[in-house]
Amino acid sequence: MAGDRKKVKREAPKYEQIIAMNDDKINVLILGTSGCGKSTLINSILEANEAPTGVGEAVTKEIAIYQNDALPFRMIDSVGYEYGLFKQNRIKRDIAKFCKEGVKTADVEKLIHMIWFCIDGTIKRIDQEVLGYIKSVTNDWKNVPVFVVFTKSYSAVEVEENISMAKAAFEKYNESHKRKQINVKDIIPVVAKEYQINDSVTVPPMGLDELVSRTIELAPEAKQISKDAIKDIDLKMKNTMANALIGGATTAATAVGAIPIPIPDAAILVPIQSGMLASVAKIYGIRDKDDANEIKDTIIKVGGTTMGGKALLNALKAIPGLNVAAAVLNAAVAGSITLAAGEISNVLFQKAYTNEIELKNIDWNKEITKMFNEYMPGIIDALKSISQDKDGKIDIKTIGEALASLAKTFSSKGNK
Ligand SMILES: Nc1nc2c(ncn2[C@@H]2O[C@H](COP(=O)(O)OP(=O)(O)O)[C@@H](O)[C@H]2O)c(=O)[nH]1
Ligand SMILES: [Mg+2]
Numbered sequence: 001m002a003g004d005r006k007k008v009k010r011e012a013p014k015y016e017q018i019i020a021m022n023d024d025k026i027n028v029l030i031l032g033t034s035g036c037g038k039s040t041l042i043n044s045i046l047e048a049n050e051a052p053t054g055v056g057e058a059v060t061k062e063i064a065i066y067q068n069d070a071l072p073f074r075m076i077d078s079v080g081y082e083y084g085l086f087k088q089n090r091i092k093r094d095i096a097k098f099c100k101e102g103v104k105t106a107d108v109e110k111l112i113h114m115i116w117f118c119i120d121g122t123i124k125r126i127d128q129e130v131l132g133y134i135k136s137v138t139n140d141w142k143n144v145p146v147f148v149v150f151t152k153s154y155s156a157v158e159v160e161e162n163i164s165m166a167k168a169a170f171e172k173y174n175e176s177h178k179r180k181q182i183n184v185k186d187i188i189p190v191v192a193k194e195y196q197i198n199d200s201v202t203v204p205p206m207g208l209d210e211l212v213s214r215t216i217e218l219a220p221e222a223k224q225i226s227k228d229a230i231k232d233i234d235l236k237m238k239n240t241m242a243n244a245l246i247g248g249a250t251t252a253a254t255a256v257g258a259i260p261i262p263i264p265d266a267a268i269l270v271p272i273q274s275g276m277l278a279s280v281a282k283i284y285g286i287r288d289k290d291d292a293n294e295i296k297d298t299i300i301k302v303g304g305t306t307m308g309g310k311a312l313l314n315a316l317k318a319i320p321g322l323n324v325a326a327a328v329l330n331a332a333v334a335g336s337i338t339l340a341a342g343e344i345s346n347v348l349f350q351k352a353y354t355n356e357i358e359l360k361n362i363d364w365n366k367e368i369t370k371m372f373n374e375y376m377p378g379i380i381d382a383l384k385s386i387s388q389d390k391d392g393k394i395d396i397k398t399i400g401e402a403l404a405s406l407a408k409t410f411s412s413k414g415n416k
Pocket of ligand 1 (some may be wrong): 033039041151152192193194274
């Protein structure tokens with residue numbers, strides 16, 4: 001390679017850093033209704049592997065991580081879901097939050113590689129709602145492999161019935177949730193600790209070795225699956241942050257735009273927009289200052305000229321029935337341009353972050369003009385429908401709010 005070209009130095013994306021760190025133990029999240037035997041199961045596995053029991057590191061009141069040197073996986077215990085209790089929502093939220101936490105804080109102990117979904121084997125019932133619980137808390141971890149663990153499997157006859165019941169229940173669930181499938185890998189009955197049926201009969205522990213060895217076997221595949229999920233979660237979080245920021249800047253621009261200064265000059269929007277673009281770049285860790293600055297400057301320039309001027313104003317004036325003061329129109333122009341500028345930066349900086357594009361050697365003027373032309377009709381359409389809803393009488397506040405909430409709908413397109 002010739003040495004005369006400036007090397008673009010960028011840190012590896014965060015998701016790649018996390019994936020790179022992620023070659024140690026896998027983490028098993030243990031879910032199931034309250035009292036089904038999760039903690040008993042964990043303790044028995046730890047005991048069998050010569051670790052003192054009950055020494056999980058509490059993450060929250062609801063979640064604790066258990067590990068020892070002998071086991072090649074960590075067990076994450078969670079407080080179970082209980083019917084009819086309002087606290088279940090808090091528990092759900094806390095577990096869902098935990099499931100993002102590992103990616104957010106780059107903490108390998110808090111990634112999710114696998115789920116043991118525990119079902120009390122004596123209950124003989126599986127509600128679809130309970131299966132939905134798996135999805136509702138681990139939705140971000142796409143395709144995470146699940147072992148269904150029947151706890152308290154004291155009766156050999158019931159074990160067979162339970163397995164067929166679980167197969168049917170998960171099949172039914174996946175049949176009606178095509179886009180939110182539960183990736184069941186195995187159904188394993190266990191007795192975590194000896195169970196006394198009467199004076200003369202006890203059921204000995206069983207199934208723990210199988211559960212442990214099947215988990216170890218699945219670890220490489222589970223790790224592989226987690227890579228996609230980690231990338232996805234990282235991008236989703238960044239996308240959400242960027243769109244919150246863009247929404248805020250859009251609202252601010254709408255307010256500033258209402259000040260009676262000719263918008264095509266747009267100079268008054270520059271501080272808001274450049275602040276927004278710098279913050280979006282920062283979210284994606286874009287440090288290559290020269291290239292990023294070229295993009296930012298071009299976005300502001302194109303926004304202020306090509307689409308920002310009369311064309312957009314005319315498009316808004318042409319909205320049937322829209323009957324508002326010039327100040328409101330100007331506010332709509334300012335907000336629309338700022339929203340489009342933000343979304344364009346979100347798309348470009350995200351692509352740079354994931355190495356889908358190199359920031360160098362691109363005709364930004366052409367590229368960004370094209371993007372504005374793609375974004376603006378959607379924004380104008382949105383304003384049209386608001387105008388319709390409000391009988392043509394929209395005020396600045398309505399426009400600001402509408403455009404800001406539009407930021408969220410764009411995000412889902414930009415990042416599936
Ligand atoms: N004998 C016996 N009792 C069990 C077994 N699994 C769970 N239990 C009992 O069921 C109750 C609830 O278990 P626990 O582990 O606290 O459930 P968790 O809420 O899911 O953590 C406790 O009284 C346990 O002793 C088992 O395998 N054998
Ligand atoms: Mg427990």
